[in-house]
Amino acid sequence: MLLNGHHQIVKASSLENLMSNNGTLRSTSSRFRSVGKVTATPISTMTAVGSVKEQLAKLFEESLRATFPDESDVQPMMAICNNPKFGDYQCNNAMSLWAKIKVKGTQFKGPQPVGQAIMNNLPQSDIIEKCSIAGPGFVNVVLSREWIAQSIQKMLVDGIETWAPKLPVKKTVVDFSSPNIAKEMHVGHLRSTIIGDTLARMLEFSNVDVLRRNHVGDWGTQFGMLIEYLYEKFPNWEAASPQAIGDLEAFYKASKQRFDSDPDFKERAQKAVVSLQGGEEKYRKAWSQICEISRREFEKVYQRLGVHLEERGESFYNPFIPKTIELLNEKGLVDESEGARVIFIEGKKIPLIVVKRDGGYNYASTDLTAIWYRLNEEKAEWMIYVTDVGQREHFEMVFAAAKLAGWFPYDENAYPKASHVGFGLVLGEDGKRFRTRSTEVVKLVDLLDEAKSRCKTALIERGKAEEWTEEELEQTAEAVGYGAVKYADLKNNRLTNYTFNFDQMLSDKGNTAVYLLYAHARICSIIRKSGKDIEELKKTGRLDLAHHDERMLGVHLLQFPEVVEEACTNLLPNLLCEYLYNVSEDFTRFYTNCQVVGSAQETSRLLLCEATAVVMRKCFHLLGITPVYKI
Ligand code: ARG
Secondary structure: OOOOOOOOOOOHHHHHHHHHHHOOOOOOOOOOOOOOOOOOOOOOOOOOOOOHHHHHHHHHHHHHHHHOOOOOOOOOOEEEOOOOOOOOEEEOOHHHHHHHHHHHOOOOOOHHHHHHHHHHOOOOOOOEEEEEEEOOOEEEEEEOHHHHHHHHHHHHHHOHHHHOOOOOOOEEEEEOOOOEOOOOOOHHHHHHHHHHHHHHHHHHHOOOEEEEEEOOEOOOOHHHHHHHHHHHHOOOOOOOOHHHHOOHHHHHHHHHHHHHHOHHHHHHHHHHHHHHHOOOHHHHHHHHHHHHHHHHHHHHHHHHHOOOOEEOOHHHHHHHHHHHHHHHHHOOOEEEEOOEEEEOOOOOOOOEEEEOOOOOOOHHHHHHHHHHHHHHOOOOOEEEEEEEHHHHHHHHHHHHHHHHOOOOOOOOOOOOEEEEEEEOOEEOOOOOEOOOOOOOOOOHHHHHHHHHHHHHHHHHHOOHHHHOOHHHHHHHHHHHHHHHHHHHHHOOOOOOOEEOOHHHHOOOOOOOHHHHHHHHHHHHHHHHHHOOOHHHHHHHOOOOOOOHHHHHHHHHHHOHHHHHHHHHHOOOOHHHHHHHHHHHHHHHHHHHHOOOOOOOOHHHHHHHHHHHHHHHHHHHHHOOOOOOOOO
8 A cells, every 4th residue: 555656756847736736825804614515614713703704704795695585695705905004904895795786787887896895885893994996996995993902802801712713613534744664754755744743733622523543554565574574573573662673674674684585585575464464463563563673663642742643543444444435336436457357537537446456455445444434433534634735636536536426516615525635845955855874764853852952052042051951952953843843844835845954943933933033032921021010010010002013913913813714724834833933023013112121111112012922822723832931
């Protein structure tokens, strides 16, 4: 199953294609509104207020219904104003509405009067301070300063959970990390782990039930050779400790060499596969011992990264494969081709092999079965697969087969559905695939340790060893070091290849975790130094956003729910990174231009500092980064 050539690397040109289709996304109104089967009922988000965009959309929807009663299918198209001079949000319906109604005959004379009418019919609301019309009927909205301030203060009192977006799904599977037993967990798996964990965190924050699945490659013909080699090398393998077996990757290589060079061994290995698949006790035991050794190695990485996953390897789905293939066969989808059983997919030259010529199952049979299982047994509505872009073709074919079987609707926006979250390669500074000097793949644990130790050195250079306890030093170095590795990966559009560079990711300038974590710590220290009890201020103080830079920061803080929603909907964690960075830039501008401690507006400004820190902390949390409070 692992040896089926699904690991090809996609060339740069096709990456670019992917990018232009899927790259930067500026959405209009909530994409979730018009989904099919699953209705947009919020899931236990009783206190959630909904994003600003959503609240404005409701007002515009009312106006649209009142102004154009015959066009009841028109949904409000809301966007953030490109130029904040004109307003905070805009409604962009006028042009397309005009195009629609002019052919039918209308009293309106052009898109601008259409926009004007939409604006005039807006219901009274304390969200909006004023509106204006621009260009061909765009309705610009300036949010009420008072309302922004109150919304933020309410969040400070009720908690940022009240800003969780509402998504139209209850249950999802995030299939991520998924390394292969007895093989190295490489940087690609690190990317999958980091990206998958963030997606899971964002969905969980949005009150979605997430099944975090580690679809490890723990089954397939290679186990015959591994088991035979184990018997040969460690005659008393049952008592042998994992340490004795040592480096599994070397073990894998040695057994592969044996397999390729000794026909006798090869034959025994092939028989071993049959015995294993037949469930023979001795073989099952050897198999699970090999799996256990790998598992311990993987666990070291997960532990360092603070990532939680539930292992459901390929072997788990094995017993369900025959039934699944039978289901597909009954639907008339399975054909015979060159001795194999296949599913032909429109637009694909090569069919999807579901039963190999020798009668064995493969990667695709397992993935089809996993879909069946997740859908029917686990009742997941959205299945998200995080792997390198090289597997895009595989998932396209598997998802297409599931649609043919009627498991997923054809409408891309309808649920249940599956999405492939592809990502590019990790490159070294030489522009080639990231490797260590010995040209071996990089040991992930070493990489994380190095990030941490470099951070520790930097902290010691800044004199922190004298100021802090050893424990504080360790914890901060770890938070910053691991955070830097994660952020350097997440901040890029995932489809691009990214260059792994310690100096860059550990710099305290520019868009790095180090810079952001320090910015957060600085805000915390402003609050500490004021000597005020912030919990008390939240209740008794009043937030006012009189200065332009205060107001801008406030507007951006309020956009947190829609950014998370968009990052979830489009499965793009970089949107959250971009937001976090912008908030910290807004904060810097505010702090440069507005005196906080000792000013007449101290209370209000401390509250704004606190709100910024709360939002930044939530972003860190969603990105799997541990915030630090002092530097
Ligand atoms: N084990 C695979 C690999 O290392 C990734 C598995 C991804 N998940 C899945 N359901 N196919 O490439």
